[in-house]
Amino acid sequence: VGKEVKNHFYLLENQINVDEILNKIINLDYLDIKSNFDVSLFYLKVPELKEILREYKLKLSGNKPELIERIKTxxxxxxxxxxxxxVPTSKGNKIIGETEYILHFYNSPIISLGSAHKMAKEVLNIDDKIEYIYFYLLQQNQKSNNSDHRTANIINSLVLYYKKTNKDKDVIRKYTNYATYLSVTQGIHSAAFLYSSEENIIDRLFIYFNYHLEYYENMLFIDNVSRRLFKNLFYEDIKSFEDTDKNFCDEICELLFAQIYNNRNITLNNLPTINYVLEKIKKENEIRMTKYDF
Incomplete structure (x- = not known):
């Protein structure tokens, strides 16, 4: 109390009167004001805690939790x-739980806070509104045939959320693999237009693994997932989202292995399916350009 944040950009931009809102939610029994050891000591800085201990001639050593416990004892x-x-009341804690999506989607690059709020208000009996909003965005994105790049961005944000909430490891892997698949597929299409030399294409495709590279290194080096199992999991995960080609998925995995194990000898000859896709895109582009060549 007395140190309320009032100059945050969002508060200023939306002309939110902090004092007025605080008084309102206190009167509605969503918030309480307390002053006791359990809630107050945590907000004191270490020098302030030591000053209290010093005044009572108590030992000053230790970390913050130890200093707090010494004061309480x-x-x-x-x-x-x-x-x-x-301090939020039980009513307040319920509202906080129901509106976690507000903080999560504040300043989100994939959806405005207003749109997220509208979606969350329209659904009942949904325990995880954040997950629901991501699923809704994915569904709408696929219906409108938006780019794989946007779909991958949505899934990457979902994966980060899953990791923070300790979601099941298989679910995290499934969505991580799909985001990687979409990114690399998009990268193959870009490389077909922008790069002529084989070496540049391989280096370019390596970039599309970077976002989840540490995750994959952990799978291979810490969890000791074999390459064969890795490929099978990758293919099955992608197949759960869309029809795909096993050879194409395997070659994406081989590209990833080449990056992780620093195999600079890999060429497009080792990746016949990817090479076929590249050549097909190039030819289609040449035909398109010839058609409009006046």
């Missing part, structure tokens, strides 16, 4: 002045 709570702290 040796000093009467009513003997010192503690900062007042805003």
């Amino acid at each position: 040796n000093i009467d709570e009513n003997a010192i002045k503690l900062p007042q702290v805003y």
Whole structure:
């Protein structure tokens, strides 16, 4: 209390009166103001905690949790002045749980906060509104035939959310693989237009693994997933989203292995399916250009 954030860009831009909102939610029993050891000591800085201990001639060494515990054990709570702290009530905690999506999608590059709020308000009996919004975005994106690049961006954001919430490892792998598949596929199309030399194409395609490279290194080096199993998992994961070619998926994996194991000897001759796709795109582009060559 007394240190409320009032100059945040979002608050200023939307002309939100912080004091007015705080008073309103306190009156509605969503928020309470408390001052006790359990809630107040955490908000004191280490020098402030040490000052209290020093005043009572108590030991000053230790980390912050140790200093807090020493104060709680040796000093009467009513003997010192503690900062007042805003604490959510049970009603407030329920609202916080139901509106976690607001903080998650604030400043999101894939959806505005207003659109996310509209979606969340329209659904009932959904435990995870953040996941629901991502699924909705994916569904709409696929219906409108938007680029693989946008779909991959949505999935990458979903994967980050899953990792933060300790989602099942198989689910995280499944979406990580699909995001990689979409990115590399998009990269193959770009490389067919932009690069003439084989070496440049291979180097260019390596870039599309970078976003999840550490994740894949952990699978291979820490979890000791064999290359054969890796390929099978990758193919099955992609197949759960869309029809695909096993050889194409295997060659994407071989490209990834080449990057991780620093195999600079790999060429398009080792990747016949990818090479075929590249040549097909090039020929289609040449025909298109010839058609409009006046």
